[in-house]
Structure formats: structure tokens, C-alpha cells
Amino acid sequence: MLRSLYTLILCSVILFSCHNNNDDDNGSNFIPDITFDTANTINTTLPQYNDLEFPGGTVVLNGYGYNGIVVYYTGNQYYAFEITDPNHVPTNCSVLTIEGGIATCGCDDANSYSIAGGGVPFDGTDVQFSLKPYFVEANGNVIRVYNN
Structure with missing residues (x-):
């Protein structure tokens, strides 16, 4: 009997100490988590991606993520949301x-976010979540954006 009680307590502690560590959607419950990979699609030497060679350049890619993604170049780093x-x-x-x-x-409500500032809402935009970020890797002129 005592052994069963210890087992029950141990199982309860384990069960209640578990938590979901899923931070890939930046906390928003509205955007489904979609796996995608742009692979070798984004090459800044191609005219449609040329804006990503200059600081402040953005490119919107449809067909990735939920409704599409925006890739932004700061001048030394790429971000995607x-x-x-x-x-x-x-x-x-x-x-x-x-x-x-x-x-x-x-x-x-016209919520407004700073892509250049890391996807955070602008002052005066009363919201809970920042933009959902995606992973970005740059290798020379090729940029890979993905979500696992």
C-alpha cells in the first residue's frame, strides 16, 4: 500500500512538472506551425531578390509559412517573419x-510591427505577440529560410 502511494506521488510530480517548451510560434496560438524550407531559392544575385543586397531591403515570398514570409536585411544580418x-x-x-x-x-485595429526592429509591435500598437520569426542562414549570396 505504501509502495503504491509513493508510485502515485512520483507519477504525479513527473506529470505536473512537464511543460510544453514550444516557443517556435512566439507564443501566438493563431498561426499554425508549418514546416518549410526555401532551400536554394533565394539568391541575391537574381533580380527578384536583389533588394536583399542592400541594408533595409525586404522581399516577400508567397508559398512559404502560413500566408507568406518577409525577409529583411539589416546590412549585416537577415531576418525572416x-x-x-x-x-x-x-x-x-x-x-x-x-x-x-x-x-x-x-x-x-491596423496592428503595426517593426520588421527592422525584430518584429516587435510599434508603440501604440496594443498587442500581446511580436511577429512569428523563422530561421535564417546565409551562405554567400544564397539565403535559406526555414521552419522545422
């Missing part, structure tokens, strides 16, 4: 429009 507002259930208005280093949703 989902172009779906992480603070809305995905709808037509939650797809972000990109102008320079700014991403804005088309919903009534």
Missing part, C-alpha cells in the same frame, strides 16, 4: 502588408 498578424485569428485582413521595414495588418 511570417506575414500573418500573430494577434488575430487568420482572416483576409490579418495578412500583413509590407512597406519598407513596417508590417501592418488590414484589420480595423
Whole structure:
């Protein structure tokens, strides 16, 4: 009997100490986690990706992530984010429009995020989550963006 009680207590401690360490969606419950890899698609010597050779350059790629991704170059590092507002259930208005280093949703609240600042919301944008980041690797002129 005592042995069963110890076993029950041990199992309870193990069960309640487990937690989900899934931070790949930056905390947002709205954007599904989609696995993708741009592989050798993004080559900055190609005209459609040429903006990524200059600081402040952005390129939007449809067909990756949930609604697409934006790749941004700071001048020494590349960043990539989902172009779906992480603070809305995905709808037509939650797809972000990109102008320079700014991403804005088309919903009534017009949430606005700084792509150049790491995907964080601008002051005055009252939201809980920053943009969902993706992994980026650069090897010469080839940029790989992926999510496992």
C-alpha cells in the first residue's frame, strides 16, 4: 500500500512538472506551425531578390509559412517573419502588408510591427505577440529560410 502511494506521488510530480517548451510560434496560438524550407531559392544575385543586397531591403515570398514570409536585411544580418498578424485569428485582413521595414495588418485595429526592429509591435500598437520569426542562414549570396 505504501509502495503504491509513493508510485502515485512520483507519477504525479513527473506529470505536473512537464511543460510544453514550444516557443517556435512566439507564443501566438493563431498561426499554425508549418514546416518549410526555401532551400536554394533565394539568391541575391537574381533580380527578384536583389533588394536583399542592400541594408533595409525586404522581399516577400508567397508559398512559404502560413500566408507568406518577409525577409529583411539589416546590412549585416537577415531576418525572416511570417506575414500573418500573430494577434488575430487568420482572416483576409490579418495578412500583413509590407512597406519598407513596417508590417501592418488590414484589420480595423491596423496592428503595426517593426520588421527592422525584430518584429516587435510599434508603440501604440496594443498587442500581446511580436511577429512569428523563422530561421535564417546565409551562405554567400544564397539565403535559406526555414521552419522545422
